[in-house]
Amino acid sequence: MIKFLDLAKVNNRFRKEIDERLTNILDKGWYLQGEENDKFAEHFAEYCGTKYAIGVANGLDALRLIIKASGFGEGDEIIVPANTYIATILAISDNGCTPVLVEPDINTYNINPDLVEAAITPKTKAIMVVHLYGQAVKMEKIWTLAKKYNLKVFEDAAQGHGAIYQGRRTGNLSDAAAFSFYPGKNLGCLGDGGAVVSNDKELIDKVKALANYGSDKKYHHIYKGLNSRLDEIQAAILDVKLPHLDEDNTRRRVIAKYYRENINNPRIVLPQTYDEQAHVWHVFVVRTQERDRFQQYLTDNGVQTIIHYPTPPHKQLAYQEWNNRSYPITEEIHKTIISLPISPVMTDDEVKKVVNIVNAYE
Numbered sequence: 001m002i003k004f005l006d007l008a009k010v011n012n013r014f015r016k017e018i019d020e021r022l023t024n025i026l027d028k029g030w031y032l033q034g035e036e037n038d039k040f041a042e043h044f045a046e047y048c049g050t051k052y053a054i055g056v057a058n059g060l061d062a063l064r065l066i067i068k069a070s071g072f073g074e075g076d077e078i079i080v081p082a083n084t085y086i087a088t089i090l091a092i093s094d095n096g097c098t099p100v101l102v103e104p105d106i107n108t109y110n111i112n113p114d115l116v117e118a119a120i121t122p123k124t125k126a127i128m129v130v131h132l133y134g135q136a137v138k139m140e141k142i143w144t145l146a147k148k149y150n151l152k153v154f155e156d157a158a159q160g161h162g163a164i165y166q167g168r169r170t171g172n173l174s175d176a177a178a179f180s181f182y183p184g185k186n187l188g189c190l191g192d193g194g195a196v197v198s199n200d201k202e203l204i205d206k207v208k209a210l211a212n213y214g215s216d217k218k219y220h221h222i223y224k225g226l227n228s229r230l231d232e233i234q235a236a237i238l239d240v241k242l243p244h245l246d247e248d249n250t251r252r253r254v255i256a257k258y259y260r261e262n263i264n265n266p267r268i269v270l271p272q273t274y275d276e277q278a279h280v281w282h283v284f285v286v287r288t289q290e291r292d293r294f295q296q297y298l299t300d301n302g303v304q305t306i307i308h309y310p311t312p313p314h315k316q317l318a319y320q321e322w323n324n325r326s327y328p329i330t331e332e333i334h335k336t337i338i339s340l341p342i343s344p345v346m347t348d349d350e351v352k353k354v355v356n357i358v359n360a361y362e
């Protein structure tokens with residue numbers, strides 16, 4: 001069977017280096033807020049091109065902390081794509097803010113910048129973009145609107161590690177960005193992990209304190225904070241893997257190019273990219289009518305797939321107050337999408353097999 005993502009294979013490439021770093025941590029006996037976090041934060045900020053980074057417990061917390069550190073809460077509105085993983089929206093409601101959903105562009109799957117201005121009200125405080133499926137959002141119009149209406153811009157970069165827009169990496173396209181290092185992400189640890197990156201020292205210091213019981217120094221609490229730290233073991237593993245992220249993303253681009261050039265089944269709508277460097281292909285999402293039949297066909301032929309995602313956030317029970325709303329483009333996407341296998345450890349042979357099987361679908 002061709003796995004959707006063979007995580008053991010992904011991580012075993014680094015087994016020796018990971019073993020050494022873990023042995024070192026066991027020898028030292030220091031598990032939180034230590035050298036490994038400092039090292040990784042420095043390297044990750046450097047990678048993103050931002051001045052600062054701070055490791056946190058997971059991607060959802062990274063998003064929550066950015067909003068909390070910005071001082072947004074009850075009565076504040078934050079614009080967010082209707083077509084996203086629910087975590088982006090949960091982070092907004094968790095802070096008491098109102099998520100204002102905006103439809104995506106059917107070609108990029110990302111928020112449609114042309115629809116954002118109509119969603120801005122006097123209560124709007126920020127625009128939260130999501131680099132969905134690994135493609136950087138076209139930021140130009142978002143920046144212009146933010147300037148015009150004096151709004152913050154945040155990035156949910158949980159799927160976009162390393163993607164480049166106008167020569168800058170994701171994470172460095174806004175006031176602050178959230179990353180996830182969930183195992184399946186382009187840069188993933190062996191458990192939960194996340195980071196906030198920014199060029200704003202004040203904001204990063206506040207995130208750092210908020211993530212540590214609101215404390216700027218031990219037993220001195222200046223905010224009502226939470227406990228959301230990246231542990232030393234995960235930081236060390238991420239620090240081992242980070243130098244290989246670009247070559248992994250390059251391999252993903254090669255596979256995506258091969259899929260896009262060789263899948264020619266008229267039933268299948270292929271993903272588009274406006275710039276090769278802007279996309280890191282976290283997932284390779286195609287669309288087809290009768291999606292469930294296609295998925296069953298692939299399963300029967302030994303190709304594992306996943307749906308990212310089967311139900312849009314506004315149709316979830318968690319947001320029942322929105323269940324009667326209609327976001328037709330988002331709904332069409334959720335009804336027809338399916339993600340084909342893509343990962344840096346897929347072999348050429350596996351990639352060719354997927355293409356042949358997809359092309360033979362009737």
Ligand SMILES: *Cc1c(COP(=O)(O)O)cnc(C)c1O
Binds near residue numbers: 059
């Ligand atoms: C994975 C993901 C998150 C959440 O990250 P966790 O580390 O799982 O909390 C948020 N937003 C998007 C778009 C994601 O893909």
